[in-house]
């Protein structure tokens with residue numbers, strides 16, 4: 069892992085001209101190798117911050133800095149390229165495509181990133197094995213549990229070896245045991261040199277995090 073630096077500087081965002089301003093000029097670094105919890109009451113902007121850092125939204129003021137570059141100011145095509153190559157997402161419900169095998173679901177983001185298919189397949193199988201899912205590679209989402217599906221989503225988010233991993237309530241619908249497996253997987257991803265950000269309401273999640281940003 070290259071340990072890409074991630075930071076936000078004087079960040080502000082409004083969904084509409086008259087809408088509430090979020091973040092009040094947030095300045096913060098998110099260290100590579102650390103898992104940071106984004107906490108705060110409902111509506112404070114945890115998900116929105118992930119979308120801004122994930123380059124799916126553009127700040128109203130301030131910027132996101134990735135690897136020393138203000139990536140908020142870049143043209144859409146360049147932001148999409150950075151997103152595909154450097155940023156992984158895990159959402160609350162993985163909603164895997166029911167028609168694809170688990171292996172193909174994990175591989176899908178590698179196609180958008182233009183990765184070598186053979187190398188991507190080898191990496192997908194390694195990831196599935198690391199997360200105890202190798203025997204499920206040829207199964208379809210209907211044949212695996214919710215906890216396993218979330219671990220598949222973590223594998224999928226890691227297929228392009230992103231420097232940044234963004235997780236929005238990734239354990240929100242899981243029981244403790246499955247939540248722990250997913251959180252351990254995310255923590256391992258951070259330990260590999262990534263900045264992992266996880267939006268959460270759950271005190272259990274905080275036990276796995278190295279830092280906390282309260283919005």
Ligand SMILES: Nc1ncnc2c1ncn2[C@@H]1O[C@H](COP(=O)(O)OP(=O)(O)OP(=O)(O)O)[C@@H](O)[C@H]1O
Pocket residue numbers: 083084088090108109110111112113114115116117267
């Ligand atoms: N697409 C949208 N258009 C307009 N306003 C939005 C949109 N998405 C979110 N908001 C508003 O922006 C604010 C922040 O929402 P966001 O979902 O980021 O908060 P959150 O902290 O993640 O909340 P929760 O904990 O409930 O998931 C809220 O007031 C929300 O109503």
